[in-house]
Amino acid sequence: MKTQEIILMGHGGGGLLTRQLIRDLMVRELGNPALNTLDDGACVTVPEQYLVLTTDSYVVQPIFFPGGDIGKLSVCGTVNDLAMQGAAPRYLTLGLILEEGLPVADLGRVIRSVGAAAREAGVLVAAGDTKVVERGHPGRAGRPGLFINTAGLGARKPGVDVSVSNARPGDAVIVSGTIGDHGMAIMNARENLGLESALESDVAALWSLIGPLLDVVPGVRCLRDPTRGGVAAALVDIAESSSCGIRIREEALPARREVRGACQLLGLDPLNVANEGKAVIVCRAEDEAAVLRELQRTALGRAAAVIGRATDRHAGAVVMETRAGGERMVALPTGEDLPRIC
Amino acid sequence: MKTQEIILMGHGGGGLLTRQLIRDLMVRELGNPALNTLDDGACVTVPEQYLVLTTDSYVVQPIFFPGGDIGKLSVCGTVNDLAMQGAAPRYLTLGLILEEGLPVADLGRVIRSVGAAAREAGVLVAAGDTKVVERGHPGRAGRPGLFINTAGLGARKPGVDVSVSNARPGDAVIVSGTIGDHGMAIMNARENLGLESALESDVAALWSLIGPLLDVVPGVRCLRDPTRGGVAAALVDIAESSSCGIRIREEALPARREVRGACQLLGLDPLNVANEGKAVIVCRAEDEAAVLRELQRTALGRAAAVIGRATDRHAGAVVMETRAGGERMVALPTGEDLPRIC
Numbered sequence: 001m002k003t004q005e006i007i008l009m010g011h012g013g014g015g016l017l018t019r020q021l022i023r024d025l026m027v028r029e030l031g032n033p034a035l036n037t038l039d040d041g042a043c044v045t046v047p048e049q050y051l052v053l054t055t056d057s058y059v060v061q062p063i064f065f066p067g068g069d070i071g072k073l074s075v076c077g078t079v080n081d082l083a084m085q086g087a088a089p090r091y092l093t094l095g096l097i098l099e100e101g102l103p104v105a106d107l108g109r110v111i112r113s114v115g116a117a118a119r120e121a122g123v124l125v126a127a128g129d130t131k132v133v134e135r136g137h138p139g140r141a142g143r144p145g146l147f148i149n150t151a152g153l154g155a156r157k158p159g160v161d162v163s164v165s166n167a168r169p170g171d172a173v174i175v176s177g178t179i180g181d182h183g184m185a186i187m188n189a190r191e192n193l194g195l196e197s198a199l200e201s202d203v204a205a206l207w208s209l210i211g212p213l214l215d216v217v218p219g220v221r222c223l224r225d226p227t228r229g230g231v232a233a234a235l236v237d238i239a240e241s242s243s244c245g246i247r248i249r250e251e252a253l254p255a256r257r258e259v260r261g262a263c264q265l266l267g268l269d270p271l272n273v274a275n276e277g278k279a280v281i282v283c284r285a286e287d288e289a290a291v292l293r294e295l296q297r298t299a300l301g302r303a304a305a306v307i308g309r310a311t312d313r314h315a316g317a318v319v320m321e322t323r324a325g326g327e328r329m330v331a332l333p334t335g336e337d338l339p340r341i342c
Numbered sequence: 343m344k345t346q347e348i349i350l351m352g353h354g355g356g357g358l359l360t361r362q363l364i365r366d367l368m369v370r371e372l373g374n375p376a377l378n379t380l381d382d383g384a385c386v387t388v389p390e391q392y393l394v395l396t397t398d399s400y401v402v403q404p405i406f407f408p409g410g411d412i413g414k415l416s417v418c419g420t421v422n423d424l425a426m427q428g429a430a431p432r433y434l435t436l437g438l439i440l441e442e443g444l445p446v447a448d449l450g451r452v453i454r455s456v457g458a459a460a461r462e463a464g465v466l467v468a469a470g471d472t473k474v475v476e477r478g479h480p481g482r483a484g485r486p487g488l489f490i491n492t493a494g495l496g497a498r499k500p501g502v503d504v505s506v507s508n509a510r511p512g513d514a515v516i517v518s519g520t521i522g523d524h525g526m527a528i529m530n531a532r533e534n535l536g537l538e539s540a541l542e543s544d545v546a547a548l549w550s551l552i553g554p555l556l557d558v559v560p561g562v563r564c565l566r567d568p569t570r571g572g573v574a575a576a577l578v579d580i581a582e583s584s585s586c587g588i589r590i591r592e593e594a595l596p597a598r599r600e601v602r603g604a605c606q607l608l609g610l611d612p613l614n615v616a617n618e619g620k621a622v623i624v625c626r627a628e629d630e631a632a633v634l635r636e637l638q639r640t641a642l643g644r645a646a647a648v649i650g651r652a653t654d655r656h657a658g659a660v661v662m663e664t665r666a667g668g669e670r671m672v673a674l675p676t677g678e679d680l681p682r683i684c
Contacts, residue, residue: 010677012401014570017677034395039506040423040567041396043498046388053376054383055435055493056471059354081382093397095437095491129398133489133682136478147475149437151397151493156385164381225382228356335352335359340475 007102007144012132025108026094026128029115034091034126042126044091048155052087054078055151061340063110063145065189067181067201070148071113073276073342077227078152079121079205084223084279086162086214087154089123089207095151096130099144110146121205123152157211159218166221167242169312172288174281176209176295177202177303179231180259183273186341188262195262204277209300213281216294222282225275227342229333231307232271234280235318236332239310246318248308248330271320272333274341282310349444349486354474367450368436368470371457376433376468384468386433390497394429396420397493403682405452405487407531409523409543412490413455415618415684419569420494421463421547426565426621428504428556429496431465431549437493438472441486452488463547465494499553501560508563509584511654514630516623518551518637519544519645521573522601525615528683530604537604546619551642555623558636564624567617569684571675573649574613576622577660578674581652588660590650590672613662614675616683624652 010017027036034042056077063070079089094114098107118125135144167173181202188199206225214220222242226234231253239246255263255270263270277300283291288306295301318330352359369378376384398419405412421431436456440449460467477486509515523544530541548567556562564584568576573595581588597605597612605612619642625633630648637643660672 008677009681012681013675013677014575015675015677018570019674037505039427041394041427041429041494041496043427044393044395045391046393047391049387049389049391051386051388051495052383053386053433053435053468053495055437055469055491057437057439057473057491059439059473059475085381085383085385087383091395093395093493095397095399095493097399097401097439097489126395127397127493129491131399131401131682133401147439147489149397149399149471149491149493151395151435151437151469151491152383153393153395153495154383163379228360233356332361333355333357335350335355335357339351339354340473 005104007098007100007104007107007132009100009132012130018130021130025111029111030125032124034124044126046090046155050156052082052085052154052156054081056081057147057149058342059147059340060342062189065201066185066199068203069110069113071110072117073203074148074150075114075117075121076203076205076276077342078150079123079207080225082152082154083207083210084225086160087156088211089121089152089154091126091153092118092123093151094125094128095149097147098132099146100132100134101144102146121207157214160214162220162223164222164224164238165241167238167244167282167310169244169310170285171221171282171310172285172306173246173248173308173310174291174304174306175231176279176281176301178254178256179275179278180255180263180270180273182276183338183341184259184262187338198258199262202275202277204300206279209298210279213294217283217287217290219287220281220283224280226278226280227274227276230272230274231280232330233332235330238282239318240316243315245311245314246308247311249321250323252305252307254303254305271330347446349440349442349446349449349474351442351474354472360472363472367453371453372467374466376466386468388432388497392498394424394427394496394498396423397491398423399489399491400684401489401682402684404531407543408527408541410545411452411455413452414459415545416490416492417456417459417463418545418547418618419684420492421465421549422567424494424496425549425552426567428502429498430553431463431494431496433468433495434460434465435493436467436470437491439489440474441488442474442476443486444488463549499556502556504562504565506564506566506580507583509580509586509624509652511586511652512627513563513624513652514627514648515588515590515650515652516633516646516648517573517596518621518623518643520596520598521617521620522597522605522612522615524618525680525683526601526604529680540600541604544617544619546642548621551640552621555636559625559629559632561629562623562625566622568620568622569616569618572614572616573622574672575674577672580624581660582658585657587653587656588650589653591663592665594647594649596645596647613672
């Protein structure tokens, strides 16, 4: 490969190589008035004063996977963290840590994916930064990879107060679609398990689902995207923060046939497997029908389902009624089943 | 070392280990109302509508160096990018990518340093994220290290319009202090050059210098912090963006004796060496005395000096009058003299 086709240490040096990379790739694919000044900071105007600020780093391996890539994931993940606070995404920052030797074609593919996901989510990349480090964390098949950090700035929808501490006994607990898709897609791609080729990440930006939902049901109590730790971690967080119990029914959990099969084969519980395009939604019992109707109107929410209910019993704990008719505690995993999933 | 004394892959998994780390370290050292909710995004209130958004990733090696560490650097670097747009720092996000095996004591030292630097700069860490990756990029003496990304949100000072495109012929070009300190300190620490032990990074948050300066001289034209690529890159950026020339005098450049000596020994030009606590300031000729006076009142700006002037000759180019009485072009380096300097 010719040197101009791979990333060199000098691309992170702040000199001519860095500038070329920024002008030829970043500005072309992501350009907007805030970014294009290429000043140290981007000047933006945000008329609202109630804002949400969030950040996530993405270290997923492999960087390209069925259903998406690290670029799309980094935009959707951060947009979703804003959405889960009831905030419309406005601006993102994009911090790249590239491995020396990364093919410029791979970087180009990731950046085009960032651009497409940002346009689809209606968010602008306002500022960025590029660093290069020596080889050390190879990607798939020993190829050099990259890490991405995105921070997001969003404007809170007036009158909305969603927090994991707002659940009350009797509230309905809903998931917006099938669970476990992202985690099983990454596991299959990384470990060459040779499972169902239909395993595909659900990575998607959720504001197009959540924004209209909050217009119709502004009184939604809690929103949480069940990423690392899966739906289990999201429910435990809600139960603990709200000091109420949560009871769910195993048979109510929506999951694709191929995800269920892969989980069974590997001895995993789909409840613990990461999602990147789903929301856990808690709402008043009387809002349940309206929330379901609003979610199911859209492609992203077609498989939405009520999976359980908050209760005044076993405060802080999540209990699942199993298919077999028993009960078991749903606990936060200690570490993780699969590292570098996002 | 016992397992609880080093970072495990599970600390990045979103389960119990992640939660312990966040509660025992992050909240204790960095806590504030926005961060403490530990929701996916932090709700913040920013009354101003003209904001600045910026991001930088820090991959410096070694992570501890004379004068500072990666934690202090990540706060100061991002605060300075806000300051260079005339913005008061308000909120930071903190994205950590930890190497498996990192001593928890090292992480604790870095996070305490982030907390101290944030308090000193008057900025709150509103949101954070922690990922763990396999060993691969060892730090000093083969120890596992970490990368930090910080994004910053600041409020622009009303009536201030600083941009690298604002320089005009006749304007004064000022640096706020000695040049080359950070880069030479990192080089000496990393390469065990055994040079002057007095080589020390200048890493510092500049808003305490720039905020009061803009109160006194709101008409400052350009601000730029000469980090990667040094003062040379900052001046070339200003000359190109403003379509004017810049002439500087070598003998006017302030530099510590030990930095000059180390540069001479290694054949480096202090103009190209990174700084992390300095600003390049361009102002009208009639404001020059007021700017210098204001800078020199403070410890951070005591060695401030006029190093040259913008000119209507050689538009876009930077020319230095050398000590020897000659002239030479100051160019943007192609790559970098020293990777992983910030």
